[in-house]
Amino acid sequence: MSPSDPVGTPLPRLLVAAPASGHGKTTIAVGVMAALARRGLAVAPAKVGPDYIDPGYHALATGRPSRTLDPWLVGEGRVAPLLARGATHPHRADIAVIEGVMGLLDGRLGTDGFASSAHVAALTRTPVVLVVDISATSRTVAATVHGLATIDPRLDVVGVVLNKAGTPRHGQEARRAVEAVGVPVRGVLPRDAAMHVPSRHLGLVPAAERSSAAASLDHIATIAEQHIDLNALLPAADAAPDLEVEPWSPELVVSSQIRAGASRPVVAVGGGRAFTFRYPETVELLEAAGARVVEFDPARDESLPEGTCGLYLGGGFPEVHARSLATNRPLVEQIRSAVAAGLPTVAECAGMLYLAEALEGHPMVGAVPARAAMGRRLTLGYREAVSVTDSVLGPGGTRVTGHEFHRTRTTPVAGSPAAWSLDGREEGFALDPAGTGRATLVASYLHTHWAGSPGLAASFVASLPRRSAAGSSSYGQQHHEVLLAQRSAASSTSYREAKGDDTGDPLRHHGDVEVADDLIDLAVNVRLTQPPEWLAAALVDELASVATYPDATRARDAIANRHGLAREQVLPTSGGAEAFTLLARALTPRDAVVVHPQFTEPEAALVAAGHAVRRVLLRPEDDFALTAETIEEIGDADLVVIGNPTNPTGALHRADALRPLVRAGRVLLVDEAFMDTVPGETQSLIPGDLTGLLVVRSLTKTWAVAGVRAGYVAGDQDLVATLASHQPHWSVGSLALRVMTETAAPHARAEADQAADELTRWRAHLTAGLAGLGVPTTGTHAPFVLARVGPGVREDLRAAGWAVRRGDTFPGLDPSWVRIAVRDPHTIDGLLRELGRILPRREHTRTA
Template sequence: MIPPHPAGIPLPRVLVAAPASGHGKTTIAVGIMAALARRGLAVAPAKVGPDYIDPGYHALATGRPSRTLDPHLVGEGRVAPLLARGATHPDRADIAVIEGVMGLLDGRLGTDGFASSAHVATLTRTPVVLVVDISSTSRTVAATVHGLATIDPRLEVVGVVLNKAGTPRHGDEARRAVEAVGVPVRGVLPRDAAMHVPSRHLGLVPAAERSSAAASLEHIATVAEEHIDLDALLCAAGTAPDLEEEPWSPELVVPSQVVAGGTRPVVAVGGGRAFTFRYPETVELLEAAGAHVVDFDPARDESLPEGTCGLYLGGGFPEVHARSLATNHPLVEQIRSAVAAGMPTVAECAGMLYLGQALDGHPMVGAVPTRAAMGRRLTLGYREAVSVTDSVLGPAGTRVTGHEFHRTQATPGAGTSAAWSLDGREEGFALDPAGTGSATLVASYLHTHWAGSPDLAASFVAAAQDWNARRGGAESASHERGSGGMHLAGRRGAGGSAPTQGLSLRSPKGRPCRSTTSGPPAEPPPHSDPLRHHGDVELADDLIDLAVNVRLTQPPAWLASALADELASVATYPDATRARDAIAARHGLAREQVLPTSGGAEAFTLLARAMAPRDAVVVHPQFTEPEAALVAAGHDVRRVLLRGEDDFTLTDAAVEEIGDADLVVIGNPTNPTGALHPADALRSLVRAGRVLLVDEAFMDAVPGEVESLLPGDLAGVIVVRSLTKTWAVAGIRAGYVAGDRDLVAALATQQPHWSVGSLALRVMTETVAPHALGEAARAADELARWRAHLTAGLAGLDVPTSGTHAPFVLARVGPGVREELRAAGWAVRRGDTFPGLDPSWVRIAVRDPHTIDGLLRELGRILPRRERTRSA
């Protein structure tokens, strides 16, 4: 037992708990943290239970690492010291906010609540604030709160936050009932779809994977400030007694494995979006044991950090980022060779999957003889583990506590040695590929909290130090001295020579060795009509999609819920009245100026059927669907081509070439050029006897929707909008036209009955709600930042680009580069099917910076090689 601190540590604190999972305690806890941090307070976050995901949001909200307080993983005696560590490191905190786990009393099964929120609150003498979802109750919530507040006399429940009130009256009813049983209500929060944090197969999407997380956090903090009495909460937190325990110190529990004045071994620790699961104590213990810890991103970095002589890969979601990981061929080869040479390596869960042979069909590093795939069954639970063999983590018989949390299933290869015995079941891999006599690679599904087993860090750093010495790098392995004992290829643009002593990382021709024997993805079959070529044709199962402009992989949860609700009404014919009125109100138009359509494609077809133009002009390069619809209806089309040297803008020469056309079609922002034409320039095209059709399919991706023709004078104008890209409902086909009443009426006469289905109409009504428009605005701002990242990276590679306002960038990479990108696992949209462009152009969908960096990494290899070939 760590001796008490003689003076104690003053630390106001609260533990946010709930009756069960799903009441919103993560959202409320993070909101409280962020709101208090806005006040300038230093907030020390912590989490009960083995969770990795919630602490990522804690760190984002507070700027401090979140401490995991789990009596099973670290032992009861270390819980309060770890809380004290978080409150004093890197500096003294003003308050600690601890997020609970599951229900207040729910802990390890069969232990009467061991490791529950209540258990941790008792160990740390922390007051409890309950979060209770009242969406399906009102006064009855008082019974729940009364029971939780009185069931354990050691607990002090100092308040309740009522979540998801349907109306103020509903919230007031629940408040009065709770306060009548003697528990103060600290806040009542309304239902708010924007407070939702998206989830997937293992819970919340990690904050590190959501570039929108910061924007969401700002909204959550604002709601918390508005609806929670933070001053009362601070007063309640101030009733907590001083912490008597000495803060946990890694330097006191693990001795340095490096002699005084010796070289610190470099330990590379996997990070980035694919490897987000890691306790902060792991790095702190490695550093205390003498290692120089350097983060790297397996999806982005082309090499391990210089001088690496130990590798730690923690948990995360490699299954989500498998394509980015698989296409980073230089790093894959490097890690495979280093592990084969006996470099000490620890891989937990995600790390094991990455080091395996394949993950969901994607080739991985191949250092561990296993293939893994997503399964239906969730494996979750605490584990008591004993090491089966001597390894870099210690001798056989080493005991640790840990947990498993995964949906993948790994099939082990024959004749391999297991890493752990888990209650008699052998699990994982302990491999000695270099024949050292002890396992240098430990890979398994087991997650361990090294604060509970600090000897693991000491053993691992000692092994890294020994390996470095055996490789002859004792004099030069120091990262601080600037040269690598294991001389690895440099990062992108840095050069670097091949490693010595057999670690060959490149093929004889100098090209990165591929980790797959399957050939490159087949080229899409050529379309007989280039006007019918769409980005989805470019895709294949093993390609990273930068060809299709749909923003999300699935609709937001609030929209998906609304669509599921709509399914109950699909037995009746659809009625577009409500959607039409909602769209009209959103743009300040009359109902007669709006017509819902089955996506933009139907709008173009209706126009082609309703009109008989004598001189139809399509301004290209432009989305080809309008011209295809006009040609299919039997109309002749004249093309006016904008030029790349003018950045595809609408010049005076182009306007003169349009002449006296009675139908003009133009995009804004234009697909694929991304040109955003000034609204005044477009309005100048309006004249008597002419119809101007402006395709604004991507206008909601423009911050503020500047240069839109909606609202305004729409005489002679038709504006086409699509909802499928922003809201990820391409399979539903939702769009509309807005404009001149007579023109809209003419299009309506060509529309079949019920051509727009109930689900599409529901999309229209839901996405014009204030919270949806707010989310779209935040997404547009985020997209602008991502696009700037992409264009800056392309500029760094001397790739000319066009377009600064769309969710895509037109790039002139050169002929043949699209095909090479495809062979390397990247799908981009070919440019030569757009009139006015040649095969040197590609359209690249804007994605998150993490994905874009992978593309830039690949282009950085392709373009110099092609330049060398041309020069030769």
């Protein structure tokens, strides 16, 4: 439908609501969207309330932008037209699915439900489907549903989805009660459906930040198809009355600010994983006003888009990606210079933090005179704002509606001119760094929906210069090259002084030595920055029992059950390091062989105990795999130590290649510290015949508990008993034992399997990027990649703010090798960006 189409267009539609937050309406709504899209239907998504994160999942599920329907932000009269816009642009939809906000009747405080889901349902005459969590109730849920279905005669509640049923019988009990009050049940989901997406301090993790989002969405759609009666929902949606409005049109609410025939000025709009919060109408209005919008990624792109005449930075999570943003010095310097020269700039929330002097201690652009850091409390609420001064967004006194949603706090320089007056308090920054006579930089925590204030777009485009104010894109690159050269020249000295480039015994050198507060850590192989919530809660619970001495019985049994072993075949240890120490104390090998390159701690423990160690080296030309020659070199050794997958090479040896190493009179120790990062743990030597075999496992990397030190040995019962006889009493603390118990549970194993799958995708992203730069790599089975970047590149990376693990402290490797921990694709893109600058310069120097 176009703006000229007749009023009264059919649009099947549903609004998914709930009695309160936390009942599962986001996952149910997204599941229904994705399941309907699977059927080939064009689904128009929408969201009630000032939300950015949920619409990201809507767009992923449907392939269409999600429209925010908020009467406070856009006005009551624009809600239905915006819904119609979403249903007709870029092409007509078959059905619209609207996700509600909070509880069905919950809106702006003090307004009797203004901007609530019920309010939007009434404005758009949309049938409502309730999602109700029944995990702590059964028949009583009928009273809740009956009340919500009858409290407002304007509402048409056409069904209920019961979520988190404990058992089929539990679900049936609740279903009968609800249907007895006259509301049909459209689905019952079991409690263990695993239908969720991960959360962060401001809500769900944005879809753009989750490389596994598509896989999660596919799972959610499957669950929705299995447990929700879509065939019953579709007729309910078809019963919705026609939308008797014209679709909202940006061209009708804002006229072009560019004369006919003139070139369209470029507005650079921040995107990527750090800047995911932006209403689609913002771009549509800028383009209707005559601008050409070009998205760029502040963490990856080295310069602003060519011809940039204006800059818009929306919301997101720059605090999560602060280090990647900070290390992109060419772009940082270019933006700083352009803003100082008067580039019209609007920065909302995350954009303001990026333009600040520092964020969480990381230097940012420095265009805004403030420093920002995470706070303890969430600031959340609707705002009515009045601009304090003339700016690129309009004259002083301009009134807008908006909202705040942040957990950071800024410390501004005293006397900085504010952007907005919010209910009597001044907030944000309105700066005129080039002395133009009005503020060219407006930065604030305030989020505004420009469909509700289209004059902002018109004023902003009218303020754009007809020539780029961003300067040459080469400025930032030239500055970066000078800075990098200066830091690189000093890096070897400063690193030796601060960390000890002459590390002494290389066997005692570990990745944490490479890390510093001002560096992005790709040197340590810990998967998460903190344990999962369920594990953290268990550790907090365990603190109540630390007054008693630890008892390893439960942990030992849990590990044994997890692997199908007897209790006597398992020994909990204080991390893998204690296991290697116990081995060195308990055995008296006459010919101990360590197969290198390999984690150096086993050899260090053997040497410290007075044992002679013979090294057998695997070769890069064999991709560090076992060969007949290396097996022959092992000879008659009575102790053989090998990693699988091996640190640092990532080589995953086949189990049928390792088992022949077991023979009479020999102990084979296999370090499987990273085996739980291999999908399915293929090639593990547990379970099976463990005669003459010891397998070491570590839990600290996968579960982010390196400070707790949790690991175990599984193997030959007699050998395990020998190690146990040398273990001090209570060497494994209560917290470590609780980690072992919790992570052996089925739900933890399922989560570890998902993490291993995600790691596989992230590692493929890293290796593909390195291959594109011509960097040889090895190892595709570990949470790290061994890369041959060349001598001096590690030091250059340090100078640019990146820490990777040096390779030359591992026997068999030279300084051209580095070990790179696998991180999320966004962080890896930043590393690849930096290597893309460093490697050509190194090659030029080498060939000059």
